[in-house]
Amino acid sequence: MNIENSKAQMRKGLLEFCILLVLHRGEAYPSDIIASLKNSGLDMPEGTLYPLLTRLKNEELLTYRWEESTMGPPRKYFSITEKGQEFLRVLNASWSEIQTAVSTLSQSSKP
Amino acid sequence: MNIENSKAQMRKGLLEFCILLVLHRGEAYPSDIIASLKNSGLDMPEGTLYPLLTRLKNEELLTYRWEESTMGPPRKYFSITEKGQEFLRVLNASWSEIQTAVSTLSQSSKP
DNA sequence: TTTTAGTACTTTGCAATACATAGTACTAAA
DNA sequence: TTTAGTACTATGTATTGCAAAGTACTAAAA
Numbered sequence: 001m002n003i004e005n006s007k008a009q010m011r012k013g014l015l016e017f018c019i020l021l022v023l024h025r026g027e028a029y030p031s032d033i034i035a036s037l038k039n040s041g042l043d044m045p046e047g048t049l050y051p052l053l054t055r056l057k058n059e060e061l062l063t064y065r066w067e068e069s070t071m072g073p074p075r076k077y078f079s080i081t082e083k084g085q086e087f088l089r090v091l092n093a094s095w096s097e098i099q100t101a102v103s104t105l106s107q108s109s110k111p
Numbered sequence: 112m113n114i115e116n117s118k119a120q121m122r123k124g125l126l127e128f129c130i131l132l133v134l135h136r137g138e139a140y141p142s143d144i145i146a147s148l149k150n151s152g153l154d155m156p157e158g159t160l161y162p163l164l165t166r167l168k169n170e171e172l173l174t175y176r177w178e179e180s181t182m183g184p185p186r187k188y189f190s191i192t193e194k195g196q197e198f199l200r201v202l203n204a205s206w207s208e209i210q211t212a213v214s215t216l217s218q219s220s221k222p
Numbered sequence: 223t224t225t226t227a228g229t230a231c232t233t234t235g236c237a238a239t240a241c242a243t244a245g246t247a248c249t250a251a252a
Numbered sequence: 253t254t255t256a257g258t259a260c261t262a263t264g265t266a267t268t269g270c271a272a273a274g275t276a277c278t279a280a281a282a
Contacts, residue, residue, distance in 0.1 A: 007205035012269065013121040014213065021216040041212040047270040050231065072229035073277035094118035095213065101152040102125065102206065105132040123240065158241040183258035184248035
C-alpha cells in the first residue's frame with residue numbers, strides 16, 4: 001500500500017465527472033482542461049485525458065471543433081452537449097450521495 | 112454510458128477507505144461490514160469485500176480473530192491495526208483534498 | 223534550407239482491480 | 253439425512269487508468 005497513491009485511487013472514479021465540470025464552464029482544449037484540473041488540485045495525465053475525451057465524445061456527451069493555432073498544431077476545442085449536461089446532473093447527484101455516505105461512516109460511532 | 116453505474120464508478124476508489132472507516136468504529140465480520148456500508152448508502156458485494164479484506168490484512172492494516180458462531184460457521188472478526196489507523200488518517204486527508212477540488216471545479220465560472 | 227524545440231493529438235500495451243460466479247464448509251431444523 | 257441459512261474462499265474476466273512511444277504541426281535557430 002503506497003501512500004502516495006491513495007489520492008490517485010480516489011480520483012479515478014471522478015475523472016469523467018471532473019472533465020464534465022470543467023467543460024460545463026465553457027469550451028476548452030485538452031491542455032486547458034489539464035491546467036484547470038491541476039489548478040484545482042487534481043492531476044490528470046494526457047494518456048488518461050485523451051482516451052476519456054474520445055469516449056465521452058463517442059457517447060455524445062461532448063462535441064468538439066477544430067481551431068487553428070498560431071503556436072503549433074490545430075487544437076480540438078471540446079464542449080458539453082445537452083446530453084452531457086443531463087449526465088452531469090446525474091453525476092452531481094451521485095457525488096452528493098457518496099459524500100453523504102462517507103460522512104455518515106465517518107461520524108457514526110459504535111453503540 | 113449507463114447512468115445506473117455512475118455512482119458505482121465513484122465508489123470504487125473509496126472501497127478501502129470505507130472499510131477502514133467502518134472498522135475504525137470497532138471490530139466486525141464481513142456481513143457486519145456489508146450491512147454497515149449498505150446502511151450508509153453504499154453497496155459492496157461479497158466478491159469485492161472478501162478479497163479486499165485479505166489484501167488489507169496482508170498489508171497489516173487489518174488483523175482478525177476467529178470466533179465461533181452458534182448460527183453457522185465460525186466468523187472472522189476484523190479490526191484495524193495501528194498501521195491501519197495511520198493509513199486511515201492519510202486517506203481522510205486525501206478525501207478532504209478531493210472534496211475541495213471537486214467543490215472548486217463546481218463553483219468556478221469561466222471569467 | 224535544414225534542424226531543433228515547443229505544442230498538440232493519437233495509439234499501443236500493460237497492470238491493477240472490481241466483482242460476478244461458483245465452490246466449500248459449518249450449523250440447525252425439517 | 254436432507255434442506256436451508258450463513259460464512260468464507262477461489263477463479264476468471266472485463267474494464268480502465270495511464271505510461272510511453274509515435275505522428276504532425278509551427279516557429280525559430282543554425
